[in-house]
Amino acid sequence: MSTSNSNPITTLTKLLWGRSLPPQLLISTVRTTWSAAWQLMMSQLAPSDPTGRYTRPTSQFKNPTTLNLSNQNLHLYIGLPCPWAHRTLIVRALKGLEEFVPVSIAAPGIDGSWEFRDSTVPLLDKDILVPSLDKGNGCKTLKEIYNLRRGGYNGRSTVPMLWNVDKKEVVCNESYDIIELFNSGLNDVARNPGLDLSPPPLKKKIDEWNQIIYPNVNNGVYRCGFAQSQEAYDSAVNELFSTLDMIDDHLGSNRYLCGDALTLADVCLFTTLIRFDLVYNVLFKCTKKKLIEYPNLHGYMQDIYQIPKVAATCNFEAIMDGYYKILFPLNPGSIRPVIPSGCAPEVLSKPINRESLSLTSKNKTLSL
Numbered sequence: 233m234s235t236s237n238s239n240p241i242t243t244l245t246k247l248l249w250g251r252s253l254p255p256q257l258l259i260s261t262v263r264t265t266w267s268a269a270w271q272l273m274m275s276q277l278a279p280s281d282p283t284g285r286y287t288r289p290t291s292q293f294k295n296p297t298t299l300n301l302s303n304q305n306l307h308l309y310i311g312l313p314c315p316w317a318h319r320t321l322i323v324r325a326l327k328g329l330e331e332f333v334p335v336s337i338a339a340p341g342i343d344g345s346w347e348f349r350d351s352t353v354p355l356l357d358k359d360i361l362v363p364s365l366d367k368g369n370g371c372k373t374l375k376e377i378y379n380l381r382r383g384g385y386n387g388r389s390t391v392p393m394l395w396n397v398d399k400k401e402v403v404c405n406e407s408y409d410i411i412e413l414f415n416s417g418l419n420d421v422a423r424n425p426g427l428d429l430s431p432p433p434l435k436k437k438i439d440e441w442n443q444i445i446y447p448n449v450n451n452g453v454y455r456c457g458f459a460q461s462q463e464a465y466d467s468a469v470n471e472l473f474s475t476l477d478m479i480d481d482h483l484g485s486n487r488y489l490c491g492d493a494l495t496l497a498d499v500c501l502f503t504t505l506i507r508f509d510l511v512y513n514v515l516f517k518c519t520k521k522k523l524i525e526y527p528n529l530h531g532y533m534q535d536i537y538q539i540p541k542v543a544a545t546c547n548f549e550a551i552m553d554g555y556y557k558i559l560f561p562l563n564p565g566s567i568r569p570v571i572p573s574g575c576a577p578e579v580l581s582k583p584i585n586r587e588s589l590s591l592t593s594k595n596k597t598l599s600l
């Protein structure tokens with residue numbers, strides 16, 4: 233039978249100090265110990281600077297070579313929870329590169345590193361993408377694949393990663409470089425070469441949006457969730473929500489960020505928005521508002537979700553598992569909350585009431 237003298241904490245304090253401690257001392261000892269353990273785990277999960285601000289490590293394989301990649305045997309590695317990998321899946325689908333660039337879908341292992349296994353995620357829809365085995369190299373983990381390259385590898389084994397199968401080499405592991413390559417570097421082999429998500433007249437605008445969205449929104453949600461001091465969190469959360477307020481205003485009179493044409497900047501914003509109420513609002517403490525409270529941003533997200541082939545790239549179960557069950561220091565019990573009603577696939581698939589969004593330009597149908 234369990235009594236207050238035999239609970240696990242009392243047992244642990246007896247083990248550590250040889251006696252049970254008075255309740256106040258016990259509480260403060262447990263707090264101090266937990267706080268030190270939390271900081272240690274956080275420093276491994278998310279490197280920070282001395283002020284506690286999250287500092288994202290840079291990717292090691294950037295700017296793919298100028299080598300003509302249309303005659304190379306390429307393979308894409310992604311993970312469904314990852315917003316950076318999600319960008320590459322969307323652009324690959326919109327450009328019709330599915331046959332030319334096959335994909336293998338890794339799932340997070342218990343320690344958060346990527347591994348390949350047959351899917352255990354229930355199928356919500358027959359088309360939706362699910363985790364797979366490694367179809368490019370037959371490896372069990374992503375780390376093994378990075379290590380197949382000549383010279384090996386001792387950096388972070390991140391997704392997305394584009395792999396040259398014949399040369400056994402990493403082509404690129406930086407998501408923005410991969411989507412630029414998919415958009416304009418493989419038109420010889422793309423089924424939809426006419427779609428340009430970064431047309432020259434919009435390049436400057438796209439860059440300007442990226443400079444705002446990357447630090448404040450895409451990486452901004454991580455800066456909130458991985459902050460290791462109150463000051464670091466406060467500045468990240470203020471920058472995040474002032475940027476979302478500004479974008480919501482902008483989308484009151486523009487269908488997409490750069491007007492009537494979908495661009496790479498929209499793809500980058502979308503993959504953070506689709507995870508916002510599912511994950512970031514709760515787990516990363518992005519609590520000032522839910523995305524559903526932003527009528528224009530929510531309608532815009534729904535609009536992009538309904539572009540043919542985009543919904544199949546959004547596996548909500550895999551997204552939620554990938555964050556709630558893996559980021560142990562943020563959610564030690566690993567309990568996954570229920571999907572908020574405004575984010576369920578059946579709600580996002582409903583016809584959009586464009587009038588209620590008061591978006592004049594949204595009356596146009598999308599021409600991809």
Ligand SMILES: N[C@@H](CCC(=O)N[C@@H](CS)C(=O)NCC(=O)O)C(=O)O
Binds near residue numbers: 407
């Ligand atoms: N800058 C990279 C970031 C990629 C990234 O951080 N991927 C995460 C998943 S969301 C990852 O694979 N992490 C594994 C690790 O750090 O070991 C990009 O945009 O491609």
